[in-house]
Amino acid sequence: MAEVVIIHGAFHELWGPFRLWVRWTPSVLDGLWNARVPVQDVSLSRLQERSQVAFWGDLVRPEPRSADRQPGDDGTDDGTVGPTPDLADLLDGHPAVAGVDGAGLDALVQQVARDTNARSMELLARYVLDPDMKSRVHERLERHLDADTRVVVAHSLGTVIAYQVLCTRPDLQVDLITLGSPLGDRAMVFDTLEPAPVDGRGVWPAAVRRWTNVAAEGDLATAACPRLADRFGERVEDHLVFNGRHAHNVEPYLNSAPTGAALADALGLPRRS
Structure with missing residues (x-):
């Protein structure tokens, strides 16, 4: 089994484990370089041999409602959550924003980021409230974990x-590396965790020897x-990074120096x- 297991967050239901593995492992390698x-001690092929993506996006991929479904109807009005691409990638060079100054573009990015975050919270609510869905999602990660696993890298809802x-x-x-994590949000996540927090403090995960958390x-x-x-105790090693307009995007998180350093330590590099 893999030494490195990466689990994704929301909005990857149109892809698959191999697409994400091919796309993300170069960013992981960049993170090691930044660290x-x-x-000469690591290569992309060697890294890919040692890593797998725990994929669960297909479990939340919406079913088409009818043959006459209109373009752009992603199903969000019936409780399903459609995929959201990286906004900053879409806006870079787009003619609709060609005349917008930096402040205006930042405001637009922030507004859509808020909308995307709201849709992520909808998916989180489905995960929390549906025991069958939660069980199936957990199994997708469980199947990749064994005595060979040295580090789990998780992003967002992952x-x-x-x-x-x-x-x-x-x-x-x-080792656990959390990127862009909402785990500390009391209203949406922290107070719903299993096992439940004790006296306001989150339980330390039984499998984890070292926990590195990176927030942008x-x-x-x-x-x-x-x-x-602040929620799980001082054993958590917190780092703040700058991801620019891609604040929640997984790839800038993966290629950041704190992520690379934590991964290098986990792998003994x-x-x-």
Whole structure:
């Protein structure tokens, strides 16, 4: 089995584990480079041999309602959540925003980021309230975990999934890297966790020996509590990074130096001082 297991968040239902694995592992390699891992000690092919993506997006992919469904109707009006591409990628060079100044573009990005975050919360609510869905999603991560697993890298809603699964696996000893995590949000996530927090403090996951949390400036998913040490104790190592207009995008998180350093340590890779 894989030494590195990556679990995604919301809005990947139109892709699959191999597409995400091919797309994300170069960013993981960039993170190792940013963490000053000598390039001769790691390669993309070797990294890909050691990693897998725990994919659950197909479990929430909406079914078509009818043959005459209109273009752009993504099903959100009936409780399903359609995919959302990276907004900043869409807007870069788009003729509709060609005349908009930097402040105006930032405002537009922030507004759609708020809309995207709201849709992420809808999917989170489905996950929390539907025991069957939660069980099937958890199984997708469980199938990748065994004694060979050294680190779990989780993004967004994937951090909620990873946390709850790792709480049930005292037989494992892994590092956990959480990226853009809403775990500290009391209203939406923290108070719904299983196992439940004790006296306002989250339970330390039984499988986790080291926990690194990375939050980006301006990431709405982390806004309620960017420092997870405030919820789960000082053993959590918190880092703040800058992802620009891609605040919640997984790839800038993966290629950041704190993520790369945590991954290098988990894999025993040397880093230049």
